[in-house]
Amino acid sequence: MFFQDIGQAVLLFCRALRQWPAVWRERQKVWEQLHEIGNASLFMACLLAFFIGGVLALQTGPVMSDRGVSNFIGGMVGLAMCKELGPVMMAVLISGRIGSAMAAEIGSMQVYQEIDALRTMNIDPVRYLVLPRLVAIVVGLPLLVLFAVVVGWMGGALVCMSNPEINLTYNGYMNSLSNMVRVGDVANGLIKSIAFAVVIGVVSCHQGLNTIGGPRGVGRSVTKAVVNSIVMILMLDYVLTRLMIRL
Amino acid sequence: MKSAPTSNGGGVPVVIRGLHKSLAGQPVLCGVDLAIEPGEIFVIMGPSGSGKSVLLRHIIGLTSPDAGEVLIGGESIQSPSVRDRIRMAMVFQSGALLNSLTVAENVGLYLREHALLPPAQIDARVAEKLAAVGLTGQEDKLPGELSGGMKKRVAIARALVVEPQLLLYDEPTSELDPMMAATVSREIVALQRRLHVTSIIVSHDRDLAFGIAHRLAIIREGRILCVGTPEAVRALPDAGVREFLDANFKHA
Ligand SMILES: Nc1ncnc2c1ncn2[C@@H]1O[C@H](COP(=O)(O)OP(=O)(O)OP(=O)(O)O)[C@@H](O)[C@H]1O
Ligand SMILES: [Mg+2]
Numbered sequence: 001m002f003f004q005d006i007g008q009a010v011l012l013f014c015r016a017l018r019q020w021p022a023v024w025r026e027r028q029k030v031w032e033q034l035h036e037i038g039n040a041s042l043f044m045a046c047l048l049a050f051f052i053g054g055v056l057a058l059q060t061g062p063v064m065s066d067r068g069v070s071n072f073i074g075g076m077v078g079l080a081m082c083k084e085l086g087p088v089m090m091a092v093l094i095s096g097r098i099g100s101a102m103a104a105e106i107g108s109m110q111v112y113q114e115i116d117a118l119r120t121m122n123i124d125p126v127r128y129l130v131l132p133r134l135v136a137i138v139v140g141l142p143l144l145v146l147f148a149v150v151v152g153w154m155g156g157a158l159v160c161m162s163n164p165e166i167n168l169t170y171n172g173y174m175n176s177l178s179n180m181v182r183v184g185d186v187a188n189g190l191i192k193s194i195a196f197a198v199v200i201g202v203v204s205c206h207q208g209l210n211t212i213g214g215p216r217g218v219g220r221s222v223t224k225a226v227v228n229s230i231v232m233i234l235m236l237d238y239v240l241t242r243l244m245i246r247l
Numbered sequence: 248m249k250s251a252p253t254s255n256g257g258g259v260p261v262v263i264r265g266l267h268k269s270l271a272g273q274p275v276l277c278g279v280d281l282a283i284e285p286g287e288i289f290v291i292m293g294p295s296g297s298g299k300s301v302l303l304r305h306i307i308g309l310t311s312p313d314a315g316e317v318l319i320g321g322e323s324i325q326s327p328s329v330r331d332r333i334r335m336a337m338v339f340q341s342g343a344l345l346n347s348l349t350v351a352e353n354v355g356l357y358l359r360e361h362a363l364l365p366p367a368q369i370d371a372r373v374a375e376k377l378a379a380v381g382l383t384g385q386e387d388k389l390p391g392e393l394s395g396g397m398k399k400r401v402a403i404a405r406a407l408v409v410e411p412q413l414l415l416y417d418e419p420t421s422e423l424d425p426m427m428a429a430t431v432s433r434e435i436v437a438l439q440r441r442l443h444v445t446s447i448i449v450s451h452d453r454d455l456a457f458g459i460a461h462r463l464a465i466i467r468e469g470r471i472l473c474v475g476t477p478e479a480v481r482a483l484p485d486a487g488v489r490e491f492l493d494a495n496f497k498h499a
Contacts, residue, residue: 105347113343116309120337121357121409122330128360 005228009206012126013198016134019127026132033136040097041144045090049148052085053077053155061159061166070166074173075180077156082181082189086149088237091196094141095229099204102133103225106208107218115209125209134201141197142190149189153177192240196233203229258286258445259333259412265315266305268298275301277469279315286443288435290456293466294491299449300340302466303415306447307337319413333413336406340417340449342398344390344405350377351386354405376404379434381427396422403431407438414438416448420455428452432459453492457481465491 023030056077064070106129109115115125160168168176207225211217266279275298283289293299304310306317308324317324320333336357344353355373358364364372377383380400390398399422406414419435420428432455439446450456456463457477464474465488473480473488480488 109345112346113339113341114345116304117337117339117343117345119309120307120335121360122335123356123360 002228002231005203005206005224006232008210009202012130012206012209013202015126016130016202019124019131022127022131023135026127026135029128029132030135030139033133034140036101037094037098037136037140037144040101041094042147044093044097045144045148046151048089048093049081049086049151050155052089053081053152053157054159056080056085056152057156057159057166058163061163061168065165065167070168071172071176072180073160073166073168074156074176074178077173078153078177078181079185081152081156082149082186083192084189084237084241086145086152087189087192087196088233090141090145090148091193091200091233092230094137094144094197095200095204095226095233098137099200099225099229100222102201102204103208103211103222104218106130106205107211107221108215110209110211111214111218130201130205130209133205134198137201138194138197141200142193145189145193146186149186188244191244192237195236195240199232199236200229203232257412257443259320260285260318261306261413261445261447262318262321263302263306263315264318266302266312266317267314268301268305268310268312270301275469276305276312279466279469279471281464281471281474283445283447284461285445286439288439288446288448288459288461290448290450290460290463291466292450292453292456292463292491295451297466298469299466300417303337303417303447303449307335307413307415334409334411335413335415336409336411337415338399338402338406338417338419340421342390342395342402344398344401346390348389349386350382350388350390350393350401353390353401354408356405357409372408373404376407377401379407379430380404381430396424396427399423400427400431403434407434410438410442411444412442413445414447416446416450418450418452419448420450420452428455435459467491 057073060076061070061073064073118125118128157170157173160166160173161170204225207221211221261283263279263281266276268276279302291299291302301310305312306324308317311325319329322329322332345356348356351373354376355369358369358372374383377386380403382397382400382404385397390401393401399419403419416435419431423431435446435448436459438444448455460477462474462476463480465472465480467487473483473485481492
């Protein structure tokens with residue numbers, strides 16, 4: 001079942017790609033979706049990233065201070081945040097907040113024959129519904145990740161400054177961070193997040209379009225959209241990390 | 248751009264051949280054959296659950312048959328290009344309005360999405376069609392704020408706006424009061440006169456059927472019982488037909 005879903009989702013992605021020239025015409029809907037993503041997740045992303053950065057510093061800081069390598073803490077938190085935790089945690093958050101909403105909205109349109117109505121009017125549901133959502137999430141998620149990475153770095157800095165067991169100043173943290181983190185590392189995370197965005201958008205829209213049955217079917221689609229997205233994100237994360245390890 | 252044809256070329260013929268369909272393991276359509284002339288008003292009647300809505304879904308290509316075919320203007324409805332060549336519209340039994348759009352946006356959807364008219368003209372056309380179904384002033388409401396009959400009338404306005412060559416109505420008058428039902432019937436006839444549209448109407452409404460149909464068919468358990476002009480069908484001696492047409496509320 002899972003693999004069949006993946007196959008169909010890939011097909012949906014190809015159909016959406018073929019509609020690519022229509023993006024400009026759908027800009028209004030893309031904009032609305034972007035707003036939705038921003039409104040629903042900016043605050044949550046901020047909170048989440050701040051605490052992740054903080055806890056990273058808290059877990060590693062005392063140990064590294066004891067061993068006299070506290071000047072690596074900033075770099076460690078910086079790299080972990082931008083290459084791994086920023087993209088993955090934001091993708092998980094967005095699949096819960098936005099992927100679920102996409103599956104629910106499109107799923108209920110399917111159940112209430114709204115998609116059939118679009119098809120009778122010769123309006124391609126892929127162009128009308130899937131394309132704007134896909135474009136919005138592919139633009140929105142990397143921006144959110146960039147923002148989260150910076151907030152996470154700040155969270156780490158705050159913990160290092162305020163915790164007496166960690167022997168590091170703000171300037172020391174920032175120096176360490178800027179010494180170890182290259183622009184390429186941030187780009188690495190952003191590339192991952194683009195891939196994750198495609199996964200979330202395609203999987204959620206696919207589950208929505210394939211909804212059968214009434215409200216219960218919508219519930220099933222939402223669950224599957226979120227679970228499948230997260231599973232695929234974590235698997236893809238390993239593959240992408242392996243591919244980009246020396247980049 | 249791949250889009251709808253810009254002008255209405257008049258009604259198209261519809262040919263249905265040997266249509267079979269089973270849903271959830273149960274046969275719903277058992278060999279339906281019909282030939283509908285261009286510009287005809289064709290009414291399909293039949294008891295609830297006899298497969299009328301399923302038949303309409305096949306005619307407009309939302310469901311693919313197990314066997315048989317539907318030809319619109321000589322081309323299979325399942326072929327991808329037919330929708331680009333022929334304008335079609337359907338009034339769903341439930342209305343099937345887009346719940347996140349307002350009434351006016353729903354009615355103007357086709358024109359807007361296919362960029363057939365500039366926005367100001369779309370607004371004018373939408374207002375005109377809403378007026379025709381008695382819904383002036385409801386433009387900015389959402390479908391959730393409408394009654395069942397109002398939703399149905401918005402759905403009818405949305406179909407009228409398309410100015411289609413083939414128009415399917417699934418029980419257009421079932422939720423309307425007698426006066427509004429008469430108005431809607433008049434609109435159906437007016438559109439047919441003006442654009443020569445082929446209209447296929449599923450209805451239980453005997454006044455509508457015998458009032459405006461050029462021909463009508465009676466379907467029962469997925470089979471066509473009879474096809475003919477209203478006079479011919481009324482005169483049929485067949486017991487099944489008589490039972491359906493003559494059903495009346497009587498005091499015991
Ligand atoms: N999606 C579906 N899955 C399974 N069975 C279905 C489905 N849709 C319709 N059916 C079955 O097909 C039969 C015909 O349904 P249909 O909706 O065409 O009836 P109808 O003639 O339109 O009735 P009504 O006048 O009440 O609208 C019914 O027995 C129904 O249970
Ligand atoms: Mg029906």
